[in-house]
Amino acid sequence: MKPIRVIFIIIALLTTYLLEAQVSISSDGSEPGPSAMLDVKSTSKGVLIPRMTTAQRDAITNPEASLLIFNITTQCYEGYSTQDKQWYSFGCIGSYPPGTRHCGGTPTAIVDVTNPSTGKIWMDRNLGASRVATSSTDTYSYGDLYQWGRFADGHQCTNPKTTTYLSSTDNPGHDNFIIASNSPYDWRNPQNNSLWQGVNGINNPCPKGYRLPTEAEWQDELESWGSTNATGAYASPLKLPKAGYRDYNLGNYDGSGQVGNYWSSTVQSTNSYYLYFIDTKADLNHNYRAQGYSVRCIKD
Numbered sequence: 001m002k003p004i005r006v007i008f009i010i011i012a013l014l015t016t017y018l019l020e021a022q023v024s025i026s027s028d029g030s031e032p033g034p035s036a037m038l039d040v041k042s043t044s045k046g047v048l049i050p051r052m053t054t055a056q057r058d059a060i061t062n063p064e065a066s067l068l069i070f071n072i073t074t075q076c077y078e079g080y081s082t083q084d085k086q087w088y089s090f091g092c093i094g095s096y097p098p099g100t101r102h103c104g105g106t107p108t109a110i111v112d113v114t115n116p117s118t119g120k121i122w123m124d125r126n127l128g129a130s131r132v133a134t135s136s137t138d139t140y141s142y143g144d145l146y147q148w149g150r151f152a153d154g155h156q157c158t159n160p161k162t163t164t165y166l167s168s169t170d171n172p173g174h175d176n177f178i179i180a181s182n183s184p185y186d187w188r189n190p191q192n193n194s195l196w197q198g199v200n201g202i203n204n205p206c207p208k209g210y211r212l213p214t215e216a217e218w219q220d221e222l223e224s225w226g227s228t229n230a231t232g233a234y235a236s237p238l239k240l241p242k243a244g245y246r247d248y249n250l251g252n253y254d255g256s257g258q259v260g261n262y263w264s265s266t267v268q269s270t271n272s273y274y275l276y277f278i279d280t281k282a283d284l285n286h287n288y289r290a291q292g293y294s295v296r297c298i299k300d
Contacts (some may be wrong), residue, residue: 001267007232011242017158018206022036022037022038022039023037023038023039024039024040024041025038025039025040025041025128026039026040026041026042027041027042028041038218048070049068049069049070049077050069050070051069051070051072052067052069052070052071052072053071053072053073053204054071054073054111055073056230057071057074057078057087057272058070059237061145063080063082063251064080064101065080065081065082065083066079066080066083067079067080067286071087071089071109072275073111075092075095075110076089076092076093076107076109076110077089077092077281078106078111079267086131087275088106088130089107089109089170090104090109091233092106092107092109093135095107095110095207095208096152096205096207097151097152097205099151099153099202099206100152100205100260101150101152101155101156101157103128103144103156103157103158103176104128104130106130107207108123108127108128108129108143108207109125110123110207110210111123111124111125111132112124112299113237113238114237115221115224115236115237115238116237117224118217118220118221118224120217120298121223121299122209122213122222122237122238122296122297122298122299123207123296123297123299124238124300125143125237125239125296126141126142126143126144126155126241126243126294126295126296127143127144127146127152127156127205127206127294127295127296127297128142128143128144128157129142129143130139133234133239133240133241135234135241136230136231136233136234136240136241136242136257136260137241137242137257138241141241141243142241142243142244142256142294143294143295144157144158144254144294144295145244145245145246145292145293145294146158146205146263146292146293146294146295147177147187147248147289147290147291147292148186148195148196148215148263148272148289148290148293149170149187149188149192149195149196149202149203149289150172150187150195150203150205151170151171151203151205151207152205153171153172153174153175153268154175155172155176155177155291156205157175158253159175159176159177160251161175161176161177162176162177162178162179162251163176163177163178163179164178164179164181166178166180166186166187166188166189167187167188167189168188168189168190170188170189170192170195170202170203171203172187173248174297175231177246177251177292178290179249179250179251179287179290180248180249180286180289180290181249183244183270183290184288185248185249185270185288185289185290186270186288186289186290187272187289191270191289195266196211196212196263196265197265198211198265198300199211199300202249205295206295206297207297209263209299209300210297210298210299210300211265211297211298211300212263212264212265212295213264213265213267213296213297213298214264214265215264215266215273215284216266217264217298218262218264218273218274218275218284219284221236221238221275222275222282222283222284224236225282228275228277228281228282228283229277229278229279229280229281230242230260230278230279230280231284232277232282233260233277233282238296240260240262240277240296241260242255242256242257242258242259242260242277242278243256243260243261243294244256244257244258244259244261245261245291245292245293246291246292247257247291247292248288248290248291248292249290258274258278258279259277259278260275260276260277260278260294261274261275261276261291261293261294262275262276262293262294262295262296263293263294263295264284268286269286270289271286271287271288271289272286272287272289273285273286274287274293
């Protein structure tokens with residue numbers, strides 16, 4: 001029996017060594033880096049982490065902190081935070097137009113939500129938002145504030161920089177918020193009514209296959225709400241928050257947590273239509289194109 005015990009001890013020691021050893025996976029047999037538990041080296045192959053849909057991801061029981069996956073629904077790499085008890089995307093693949101400036105460094109996750117009353121499919125959060133709204137005053141769900149017709153060039157970010165020089169082209173070539181103090185109060189001179197028109201429209205900031213909603217599509221959504229006010233906006237499938245706005249004349253931020261303003265693609269003379277709501281009412285109206293309002297994309 002003594003030789004058998006010795007064999008078991010040797011196996012146990014070898015197993016302990018292997019469990020504690022660093023691992024190198026390479027074609028040249030090189031040693032792992034001194035600070036790496038796992039070192040993968042290749043010049044012809046990559047690494048695949050688990051790929052799954054949003055539904056499959058949500059079915060994971062008690063995900064560990066920093067658990068990583070690739071979400072094939074959103075085309076984004078995601079990691080789990082046990083502190084916040086939610087998944088965060090930190091890199092998405094080929095979804096947004098080239099040159100898009102993502103204010104937080106991470107593209108807005110592309111997750112669909114359908115309004116069963118209208119049959120329309122929307123993104124479930126505002127452009128620039130890090131998550132779906134948990135309340136109508138959830139600051140993480142506010143997202144960015146766009147001047148009507150402008151590309152996602154950085155002007156939509158929380159950025160104090162402004163300029164009073166109007167743009168003569170569809171792309172100003174900078175990320176400043178353009179102040180427009182004179183009629184028709186547009187960041188572009190002359191105006192261009194063809195911006196944001198459809199999925200292939202000029203300066204469409206939405207991801208591939210999405211676009212700005214029309215005034216009529218916002219009207220249909222409004223009519224499907226249980227109440228025509230901010231409560232109805234948040235209770236709707238779109239969970240619209242009161243993100244506020246950026247003023248066309250001074251560039252100040254205002255109305256956060258008090259009013260929601262959402263652009264449409266529809267023009268009205270020198271203005272453009274938008275959806276707005278406060279605690280006591282909601283409606284469609286039109287306003288100056290130099291205003292900074294929220295954008296919620298609809299699937300084409």
